[in-house]
Amino acid sequence: xxxxxxxxxxxxxxxxxxxxxxxxxxxxxxxxxxxxxxxxxxxxxxxxxxxxxxxxxxxxxxxxxxxxxxxxxxxxxxxxxxxxxxxxxxxxxxxxxxxxxxxxxxxxxxxxxxxxxxxxxxxxxxxxxxxxxxxxxxxxxxxxxxxxxxxxxxxxxxxxxxxxxxxxxxxxxxxxxxxxxxxxxxxxxxxxxxxxxxxxxxxxxxxxxxxxxxxxxxxxxxxxxxx
Amino acid sequence: xxxxxxxxxxxxxxxxxxxxxxxxxxxxxxxxxxxxxxxxxxxxxxxxxxxxxxxxxxxxxxxxxxxxxxxxxxxxxxxxxxxxxxxxxxxxxxxxxxxxxxxxxxxxxxxxxxxxxxxxxxxxxxxxxxxxxxxxxxxxxxxxxxxxxxxxxxxxxxxxxxxxxxxxxxxxxxxxxxxxxxxxxxxxxxxxxxxxxxxxxxxxxxxxxxxxxxxxxxxxxxxxxxxxxxxxxxxxxxxxxxxxxxxx
Numbered sequence: 001x002x003x004x005x006x007x008x009x010x011x012x013x014x015x016x017x018x019x020x021x022x023x024x025x026x027x028x029x030x031x032x033x034x035x036x037x038x039x040x041x042x043x044x045x046x047x048x049x050x051x052x053x054x055x056x057x058x059x060x061x062x063x064x065x066x067x068x069x070x071x072x073x074x075x076x077x078x079x080x081x082x083x084x085x086x087x088x089x090x091x092x093x094x095x096x097x098x099x100x101x102x103x104x105x106x107x108x109x110x111x112x113x114x115x116x117x118x119x120x121x122x123x124x125x126x127x128x129x130x131x132x133x134x135x136x137x138x139x140x141x142x143x144x145x146x147x148x149x150x151x152x153x154x155x156x157x158x159x160x161x162x163x164x165x166x167x168x169x170x171x172x173x174x175x176x177x178x179x180x181x182x183x184x185x186x187x188x189x190x191x192x193x194x195x196x197x198x199x200x201x202x203x204x205x206x207x208x209x210x211x212x213x214x215x216x217x218x219x220x221x222x223x224x225x226x227x
Numbered sequence: 228x229x230x231x232x233x234x235x236x237x238x239x240x241x242x243x244x245x246x247x248x249x250x251x252x253x254x255x256x257x258x259x260x261x262x263x264x265x266x267x268x269x270x271x272x273x274x275x276x277x278x279x280x281x282x283x284x285x286x287x288x289x290x291x292x293x294x295x296x297x298x299x300x301x302x303x304x305x306x307x308x309x310x311x312x313x314x315x316x317x318x319x320x321x322x323x324x325x326x327x328x329x330x331x332x333x334x335x336x337x338x339x340x341x342x343x344x345x346x347x348x349x350x351x352x353x354x355x356x357x358x359x360x361x362x363x364x365x366x367x368x369x370x371x372x373x374x375x376x377x378x379x380x381x382x383x384x385x386x387x388x389x390x391x392x393x394x395x396x397x398x399x400x401x402x403x404x405x406x407x408x409x410x411x412x413x414x415x416x417x418x419x420x421x422x423x424x425x426x427x428x429x430x431x432x433x434x435x436x437x438x439x440x441x442x443x444x445x446x447x448x449x450x451x452x453x454x455x456x457x458x459x460x461x462x463x464x465x466x467x468x469x470x471x472x473x474x475x
Contacts, residue, residue: 002238006229017249037362067361068468072272072408075470076279159358160440160475162369163289163298172364210245214238215230 004212012097013208015088022084025077027183032070035063040180052180078153085146098131102140107133117194142189145182152179154216249276271468284472293408297439297475300354305368309421311360311429315463316401317449322434326397328417331454332386342433344351345417348372348380353414353439360442362471370420371438375411386455387411393460394436397451404460405438405445409474414439417450442473 008016040052058064092098110133117124126132131139155165155175169175197205207213233241269277323342330338352370378387392410395402409415418437419426426432431448438445444464454460465471 001232002235003230003232004238004241017252021260025260033362037359068271068464071360071470072276072280072468075283076276079279141237158287158291158475159244159356160295160297161287163295172358176362206242206246209249210242212241 003215005119005215006212007096007207008211011091011095012088013211015084016208017225018080018084022077022080023186025073026081027186029070029073029077030179030183031040031063033064033074034180035070036067052184053222074158082150085150089143097167101136101143103133103136107136109133111137118199138189138192143187144188145189149179150160152176152182155179179211268468270466270471280470280472284470287474288406288408292407293440294412295440297355297414300356300366302352302354302368304366305354305422306365307422309367309430310363310365311361312361312443313401313448314429316396316398316427316447317431318400319398321397321428321432321449326433328434328450329382329452330381331452332383338381342419344355345372345377345419345434349376351376351416353416353437354419355414355439357439357446358442358475360444360469368422369416369418370423371416371418371434371437373413374415374417375413377417378411379390383455389455390457391455391460393452393454393456394447394450395452396447396449399451401447401463402461403436403445403447404456404462404465404471405436405441406472406474409438409440412438412440440474444469445473 034052035058038052042049081209091203092101112133113122113124114132114134117121151165152169152175155169156172156179159166159172159175166172168177169178203213230314232347263273264277266273266275272280280468327339327341328345330340332338349372350370351373352368354366354368357367358364365407378384387407387410392405392407393402393406394405416437417434418431419434421427421430426435429448431450436446436450437449459465459471462471
């Protein structure tokens, strides 16, 4: 006999896995669009530190001269990205799942402990099954970022009709920069997410597909799941 | 969290079903993507993507108020060095004395309007954030006759009941189609001045379109012919994979 613990509801698993290819497509098509006016860079004291993006990067990914293609994908997939995201938010709040997601009073401290643990500075046994403090903060941030991408995106897409949003973003050019910065944020999130999922192991990973985790018979008081 | 007990077999079965669906849907997404890319192209974009661009156009024209005004700036905010992009349709020489704006009212009925006749109509100036589809924008200063004023003056009311306005350069090297509500937008100009002076050659001398509710690709330089149609007039960039509407 095996004891399984329900972790991710079916709806959330669908939202997660629909979002993955859709967001990937949005980032890729966004890159095709960005190339046509690739003005962002990081400078420190007038010295160029990093240019978004180096020519070699564009070449390797076959980005140049695909603006029209990028726009046509971007403005088709935006619907799925937006609808899937809104349904996720609605579901999370109506089903009560927000209780596991939103950061609480302990989250900040716990996130710090998780960070120290992950950097191998101090051990931290996680007491919760679903999300630890670091996860609550990260996954809530990503949700807010999604809303941010919608707002900044609409502000660039229809700056006359959504003039209020464009104004809210600080103008057209700021909105474009913010939209870009959020995308860089997704990429960084993705990298950390992958490393953490790999570290957490198979039982944790398969739960975003099956919905449950199998409880280890010996450790029935202490499940060390994360991510 | 909710705990349940199952036999090993049952757990395996539940996992297998979930993974089977996961892999199946994954393949469907992958092949769906490949399918879209293989579809015949309509004006440079695979059919499903072209249809989705047209769908977005429908949504925009139904939901939005096409008379909403673009934000205007003081003249002092206007850029002196106006960014230049694209010379399609401008390769022939042009003479302001012999140039005429040809307005096709119907087959065999074409108005020929000179620059001085246009300049005699009420003038409007606008300073706005000109947006290129490439992603850059620039606050620039233009002057000319509002399209609406022009249409009223030349009694083109019946023609302007049609769905689209088509514009071409004299050599037909560049051409755009504009939905009529955008063409008649109060800030749309038949423009003959930039920064208070005659348009430079490369900016479309003698007369160009300035249509602040659209991306730069629609601001046709050096207008030769204007016509009206219920069908979408040919559009240079929309034939090359871009959105036909290209509006804000």
